[in-house]
Amino acid sequence: MLIERKWKKWLYFYLPMAAFIVFTLFPFYWMAVTAFRPDAELYATWRQPNAAPLWTLHPTFEHVIGLMKTTAFPTWMWNTMAIAIVSTAISLVCGMFAGYALARLKFRGSEFLGTAIFITYLVPQTLLFIPLADIVRDLRLGNTPWALMLTYPTFLIPFCTWLLMGYFKTIPKELEECARIDGATRFGAMVRIIFPVAIPGILSAGIFAFTLSWNEFIYALVFMASADTKTVPVGVVSELIRGDIFFWGQLMAGALLGSVPVALVYSFFVEYYVTGLTGSVKG
Amino acid sequence: MGGGRAAQDLHLSARSSTEGARVSRLTRLLESEKALAAALLAPGVAILVVFIAYPFVMALWYSLTSIRVGDAGHFVGLDNFAKAVDDTIFQQAFKNTVFYTFWATIFKLSLGMWLALLLNRHFRFKRVVRASMLLPFIIPTVLSAFAWRWMFDPTFSVMNWMLYHGGMITDRLPFLSSGDWAMWCAVLVNTWRGMPFFAITLLAGLQTISPDLHEAAALDGAGAWHRFWHVTWPLLLPVTLVVVVFSVIQTFSDFQLIYVLTGGGPANSTHLIATYAYQIGVASGLLGEGAALSLFMFPVLFAVVWVQLRYLKRMEAA
Numbered sequence: 001m002l003i004e005r006k007w008k009k010w011l012y013f014y015l016p017m018a019a020f021i022v023f024t025l026f027p028f029y030w031m032a033v034t035a036f037r038p039d040a041e042l043y044a045t046w047r048q049p050n051a052a053p054l055w056t057l058h059p060t061f062e063h064v065i066g067l068m069k070t071t072a073f074p075t076w077m078w079n080t081m082a083i084a085i086v087s088t089a090i091s092l093v094c095g096m097f098a099g100y101a102l103a104r105l106k107f108r109g110s111e112f113l114g115t116a117i118f119i120t121y122l123v124p125q126t127l128l129f130i131p132l133a134d135i136v137r138d139l140r141l142g143n144t145p146w147a148l149m150l151t152y153p154t155f156l157i158p159f160c161t162w163l164l165m166g167y168f169k170t171i172p173k174e175l176e177e178c179a180r181i182d183g184a185t186r187f188g189a190m191v192r193i194i195f196p197v198a199i200p201g202i203l204s205a206g207i208f209a210f211t212l213s214w215n216e217f218i219y220a221l222v223f224m225a226s227a228d229t230k231t232v233p234v235g236v237v238s239e240l241i242r243g244d245i246f247f248w249g250q251l252m253a254g255a256l257l258g259s260v261p262v263a264l265v266y267s268f269f270v271e272y273y274v275t276g277l278t279g280s281v282k283g
Numbered sequence: 284m285g286g287g288r289a290a291q292d293l294h295l296s297a298r299s300s301t302e303g304a305r306v307s308r309l310t311r312l313l314e315s316e317k318a319l320a321a322a323l324l325a326p327g328v329a330i331l332v333v334f335i336a337y338p339f340v341m342a343l344w345y346s347l348t349s350i351r352v353g354d355a356g357h358f359v360g361l362d363n364f365a366k367a368v369d370d371t372i373f374q375q376a377f378k379n380t381v382f383y384t385f386w387a388t389i390f391k392l393s394l395g396m397w398l399a400l401l402l403n404r405h406f407r408f409k410r411v412v413r414a415s416m417l418l419p420f421i422i423p424t425v426l427s428a429f430a431w432r433w434m435f436d437p438t439f440s441v442m443n444w445m446l447y448h449g450g451m452i453t454d455r456l457p458f459l460s461s462g463d464w465a466m467w468c469a470v471l472v473n474t475w476r477g478m479p480f481f482a483i484t485l486l487a488g489l490q491t492i493s494p495d496l497h498e499a500a501a502l503d504g505a506g507a508w509h510r511f512w513h514v515t516w517p518l519l520l521p522v523t524l525v526v527v528v529f530s531v532i533q534t535f536s537d538f539q540l541i542y543v544l545t546g547g548g549p550a551n552s553t554h555l556i557a558t559y560a561y562q563i564g565v566a567s568g569l570l571g572e573g574a575a576l577s578l579f580m581f582p583v584l585f586a587v588v589w590v591q592l593r594y595l596k597r598m599e600a601a
Contacts, residue, residue: 021415025418043438047447101324107316113328117327125538126538126580127339128339130577135338150334154330233425234425236425252429255426259423262421267414273417
């Protein structure tokens with residue numbers, strides 16, 4: 001009864017699916033083509049006939065080389081990587097601890113704290129960046145990676161806590177009780193029994209947090225002033241446009257290379273990422 | 284020499300025994316649920332208090348003063364808010380934010396739902412397709428927004444090129460050079476970026492719906508549209524609501540996409556609340572006014588969060 005005729009399948013499935021794929025991926029394709037296209041081909045106006053409009057006949061590495069030589073791009077990559085890893089690690093530790101406490105321990109105000117952490121999850125960075133810039137400066141963190149390593153956890157901890165709290169709740173209590181009967185402390189049972197069982201959840205939260213830190217922009221824009229402390233998104237925005245001139249070849253090379261690490265991490269852990277993503281909204 | 288060594292040993296053992304006592308006292312303390320909970324929650328809560336609660340209070344205070352870079356300012360009451368309400372650029376920015384959030388959410392929801400329904404079928408390369416569909420959501424927005432800006436370039440736009448050589452247009456389209464066009468372009472790029480989030484989350488919801496329900500409805504003679512409307516949609520409603528709430532918050536407070544795509548231009552016609560607050564608060568250094576501008580986001584966000592919390596409570600009660 002649910003079997004469809006062939007033309008129907010084309011109309012209702014293949015055609016829209018193909019349209020979605022083109023819509024989703026064309027910008028990335030265009031980013032890649034632009035990054036390897038010589039300037040002479042790049043700056044051909046829209047009306048001009050073009051020998052290879054959607055392709056390039058003379059691929060070149062000039063933009064990539066220019067990016068590496070004339071800008072601090074490698075430094076930005078290194079900064080972004082270090083900041084993403086450290087802020088993810090801080091958030092995971094805090095999230096594991098807080099998630100466990102909220103999921104398993106009975107104490108007064110646990111419900112209130114859970115709700116409060118959930119609300120901070122929904123506070124956007126754009127609401128607080130002005131006073132936060134002053135706080136960061138007063139703590140003498142301005143223009144250092146620690147400014148971002150400590151502020152990124154503000155949007156990562158709530159997410160990690162909620163995701164892991166949900167995960168811990170699915171682990172049977174008997175597991176811990178057995179360990180406690182065998183003489184383990186509460187803390188020991190948590191670290192040696194519950195955390196290892198929760199590794200898939202921890203991985204999901206970590207991958208998701210990593211991509212979020214790699215993506216963050218406004219804090220990095222406001223807190224980082226000098227070229228050698230910037231992250232990739234901020235460096236690309238502020239250093240590759242000189243005056244009013246856009247260096248499109250270098251810009252797209254920077255966008256492409258800046259996307260590679262996060263795309264790689266994602267591609268290795270797609271399933272974990274998807275679990276994190278769908279878990280992040282379940283609450 | 285030997286005596287010194289013995290003294291050192293003695294000293295070491297004395298220290299380790301006091302340490303042992305301290306450790307066991309700590310262990311005993313952590314056996315209490317309350318103490319352990321406090322210890323486990325402390326680091327996370329400390330970060331959230333210092334970098335969210337405290338700046339929030341500071342934002343409220345700033346918004347009531349005339350503080351600017353290099354000048355502590357003084358209390359001015361609600362002047363900053365009154366000034367914002369009278370500011371025509373801010374009025375435009377507020378309208379833009381509502382417009383942007385409304386249309387982008389509509390498109391993300393409808394296209395995301397469609398994509399989720401397509402991805403829920405069995406086909407070859409399903410895993411690869413699903414994984415690549417999420418790319419716009421993974422890749423840093425600033426970087427992909429640059430790719431879009433390049434595609435919308437007034438002189439070198441690949442889209443104008445394709446449309447012109449495909450015989451669809453005779454003159455180029457003013458993607459980012461006309462205010463109206465630029466706003467719709469921003470909606471398009473936001474839809475492109477956020478649609479995968481809707482699709483993948485709704486897909487996860489779809490996968491929990493038993494195929495038996497669809498077969499039963501089909502046996503009763505319900506067509507595809509009816510099955511969607513009377514079986515899928517109601518069952519998916521809880522997930523949909525949560526996804527919409529998250530998306531509305533993200534879109535309403537968006538900054539980076541507009542910052543890269545148009546910078547608020549042409550002639551301030553695409554500013555959002557956040558980009559205008561940045562321009563006033565950071566670029567012009569008027570911290571008090573900037574803080575007041577960002578706080579205009581708060582009532583809307585608060586309302587959305589309130590709906591979400593009420594909904595969560597109802598779910599728990601059910």
